[in-house]
Structures are given as C-alpha cells and as structure tokens.
Amino acid sequence: MFISEKETIEFLQNCDNIYIFTHRSPDGDCIGTGFALHDFFRRTGRRSAVLCSDNFPDKFKFITDTENDSDFTPEVFITVDVADKKLMGKYEKLYGDKINLCIDHHVSNKDYAERTFLKADDAAACQVLYGLFRTMGFELSDYSAACIYTGISTDTGCFRYENANAETHIIAGEIMSSHNLNYAEINRQMFEIKSKARMTLESNICNIMEEYLDGKLVIVAVTADMVQKWGIVSGELDGVASITVQLEGTEVGVFVKEREDGTFRCSFRSAGSVNVSEICQTFGGGGHAKAAGCTIDGNIESAKTQIIEAVRKALT
Template identity: 50%
Template sequence: MYIGFSEAETFIRNCKDAVIITHRNPDGDCTGAGFAMKEILKQLGIRSRVVCHDVFPKRYDFLTGDAEDEDFEPQTIIAVDVADKKLMGKYEEIYGDKVQLCIDHHVSNRNYAEKTLLRADAAAACEVIYDLAKFMGLKLTKHCIECLYTGIATDSGCFRFACTTPHTHEVAAEMMREYSDINFTKINRNMFDVKSAGRIRLESRLNDMIETYIYGKLCIIAVTKDIMEELGVSEDELEGFAPLTIQYENAEVGIFIRQRADDYKCSFRSADKVNVSEICETLGGGGHEKAAGCNLSGDLEDIKKQLIAAVCRAL
C-alpha cells in the first residue's frame, strides 16, 4: 500500500527495535539513507541497526561510523532505497516478506512492503527522507545531513542527472544554509574526484575496453573476473563506472557489465531519450528511465547478443 508523509510519520514515531535494510552493492544513496534513518530513529529514542548483503565500501566510512550495533530481536523492518526485495541479497529470505515500511524513489518499486512511501520524482531516497524529517519537524544532526547530502549528491551524479529537480537543488541549498559547518566540497571531492591508484588504472583500462554497436549508439564495457584479478581491484571498486559507457558523442545507451560469482550484473545508462528501465524490465530487471540494471547468467558473448537485441528493439 502506498502511503504519504503523515502515515509514514505515525509509523516511525511508533516503531521500536528496527532493522533498516539497504540494497546489495550499496551506493551512496542506500548507505546514506540507511544511516540517516538510524540517526533519526535514535533521535526519537528508537534502537535500530542497518544491514546490507555486502560490506559497505570504505569511501562511505564517514557515514557508517564505527559504533557497535546493539543486539536486539527486531520488531520493525524498514527498507530504504530497495525497489525489489530481490535486491536484499541474503536478507531477502529473512526479511523479504516482512518489510513494514519501504522508503523509496524508484518508479520500478515492486510494492513488496506493507506500507511504501514512494516519491518517484525524488532524485534519491535520501531526498525523500529529508522531506519526511522536515515534515516531522525534526532538527537533524550534522551527521544525518552528511548522510542525506551524500545520497542526494551521488544518486544525482553531483546534481547533473535528469533526476535532479528544482526541489533537489532547494534541499541541497537548505542543507548548505543551515549546516554551514559541513564541508560539502570535501564530500563531493571524496565521492567524485578521489580515486585509488587501482581505480585510476582501471578507468583508463575500461576506456580502452569500450565496444561500440549499432553504429555507435550502444557502448558496452564488460569486466570479467580475469580482468579484475589482473588489475587487482575488488568488486566494490567497480561501482560508479557505468557513466563511462555513454561518453561517446553518438552513444544513446551504455551498458557496464561486471562478472559476479554466478552471473553478470548489467548496469544500463541512457544518454538522453531511451528509457533503459523499460529495456531492463524486459530482461527481468528495472530501475530509473536513465539508469537501470539487470542480472543475466550464461555465456558472456550470448549475454551481449541478448543485450544488443534488446537495445535494438528500444531504439
């Protein structure tokens, strides 16, 4: 059931001992949303812990903090930025059918939770949480704002992607005005400019690996386990490279493929007109109009053929 802010507020104020679930392959938005939510609940005197199928990447250490989680039997299950319970990974089995409140911004949200606060026009789940906290009249902590700002900045590609609305800028402006002691420039530098030596080497290697199809309208980069091993990079270091696939001036669609234990994760990007969420839905995935994904298993060359055919149909 879809709910609005006031019902979400009632739920949050009355919940206790919460588990907050984020999606696998955590990005800045689900990490920020999870830990902002934890901070908000703490402010309300409610215990919670944030869980994720994967380990949160090191660059989000400033959001996750190092406080030990309290041990409690959860009474409340909340999901943030999780469009589909499948994205919970190992937590799907435990909590997948028990989510009481989902806060999300994906058009493709599967409505798997008892109550869903969905704002498909928000640039990030963090933008929804900020609006909700404002609605609730809460004065957020500095750390909470750092979490929320990071989620909005990362999901909007530093306020460049089409999901960025006037309201997104207004939220960021409000944050900067009211929390002048936060180093927003540093957050953006760390999220967008700072790279490990391995990542820099990887980026140049990935640029060399761009394959073009359909008269250059489709660009694919496929990273196999062998290449990861050769470059000495871990899987979480491959986050955020999908935009490389739409750098070419003629590119309409880009697909960044990475090999995982038993399948290939395919991240789609649209340069302008093509709705990649629709393409991904035909392949069992989903996401946003301009950024979506799906997971395919089998032989890499066969997968590429399947992807090229799907993009061809959409062009």
C-alpha cells in the first residue's frame, strides 16, 4: 500500500530493531540510503543493521565501514531503493513477504511491501530519504550527509542525467553548505578512479560492442567465459552499462551479463526518446525511462534476438 510522507515519518519514528535491506548488486544510492537510515536509527537510540545479498564494493568503504548493531532480534524490515522484492537476492525467501516499509523512487515499484513510500520524481532514494529527514527536522551528521550526497550523485551520473532536476541540485547545495563534505573527492572516487583492470575491461568491452538496427542499438554481451578469461570479480562491471550509449548515433544500449545460474542480466540505457523501462517490463523487469533492467533466460543468441526485436518495436 502506498502511504503518505506523514505516515512514513510516524513509522520511522516509532520502530525499533530494524533490518534495512538494499538491493543486490548494490550501488551508491541503495548503500547511501541504507546507511543514512541506519545512522538515523542509531542517533535516535534504536538498533538496526544494513543487509545486502552481495558484498559492498570497496569504493563505498567510507560509507559501509561503520558498525551494524548485532545481537538483536529483528522486528521491523525496511527496504530502500528496492523496486521489486526479487532484487533482495538471497534475502527474498526469508524476508520478501515481511517488508513493513519500502522507501523508493522507481516508478516501476511493485508495491510488495506492507507500506511503500514512493516518490517517482525524485532522482534517488537518497533524495526521498533526505526529504523525510528535512520534514522531520532531523539534522544530518557529516557521515549521513556523505551517504546522501553519494546516492544522489551516483544515481544522476554526477548530476548529468535528466533526473537531476532543480530540486536535486538544491538539495545537493543544502547538504554542501551545511556539512563538512568532500564532494570533489567523493565524485572522483565514484566516477574517475579506475583500476588498471577496469581500464583493460573497458577496452575489452569496446572490442565486443555489437551494433544493430542501423547503429541505433548497441549490445555488449559479457558471457561467463569472458568473465573468467578476463578475470572479472564482483562489482567490477558496475557502471559498464553507460558505455553502451556513448557511441555516436546510439539510441539504446544494452549491457548483457551472464549470471552464474546461466540467466542473463540485461541493463538497458536510453540516449533518446525510447522508454527502456517499458521494454524491460515486457521481460518482467523495470526501472526508469532512461535506465532499466531485466533478466532474460535461454542462451545468449536467443537473448540478443529478443532484445533486438523489443528495441526494434520501441523505435517504430
């Protein structure tokens, strides 16, 4: 059930012993929201822990290197930036049907939780959480300011995407003016620093780029064999999807990655007017108009054929 800001604040102010879940393949937004919420609970005398199906990538250490409370029996379950309980990964089975509150900004949110606070116009779940804190009059710590800023910056591609609207910039400005925040260093860590392995990976990615539909569609498909041959470890492919729409003339880019279970994780990006969330929904996924994802079964060739057909339809 979708609930109001007031109801959400009441809930947040009155719960205790909380598990906060991010989505699998965690990004800056779910990590930032999860830990900023954890910081809120901690500073208001409650116990909570942030849980994720996958490990947090090293570059978020400045956020994730904080103590989770332990030794408590969870009573309340909250998801952040999780549009679909499937995205809870290994935690879905145990907790997927028990979520008391979901805080999200995905228009495709499945309304799987008991209560959902959704602001689909917000650029990031971190922006949603910031709005709640602001209404509550809760003052961020420097730490949670860094969490929130990181989530907003990463979900907007460093304030470059269309979702970075005036309100998003105003919020970033508020955070910057009232906190000791090393935003330049955060953005350098998030967007510029690359390992040698990453540089090599990006050149490999460019080499396997395939163009379809007169160059309007680019597919980059990384199979399990390539993952092994290139020595890719978890998290290293984050952000690769955006490379698929960098080539001149591309309208839709799809980054396909074979998972260990043989299914394909497909990340769609749109550089033009195609709504890739709609395409992904036909495959049981979802997301945003310009960035969305889904899972496709079968073999790599049939996955590509399905993608090409779906994009061809969307382009006409």
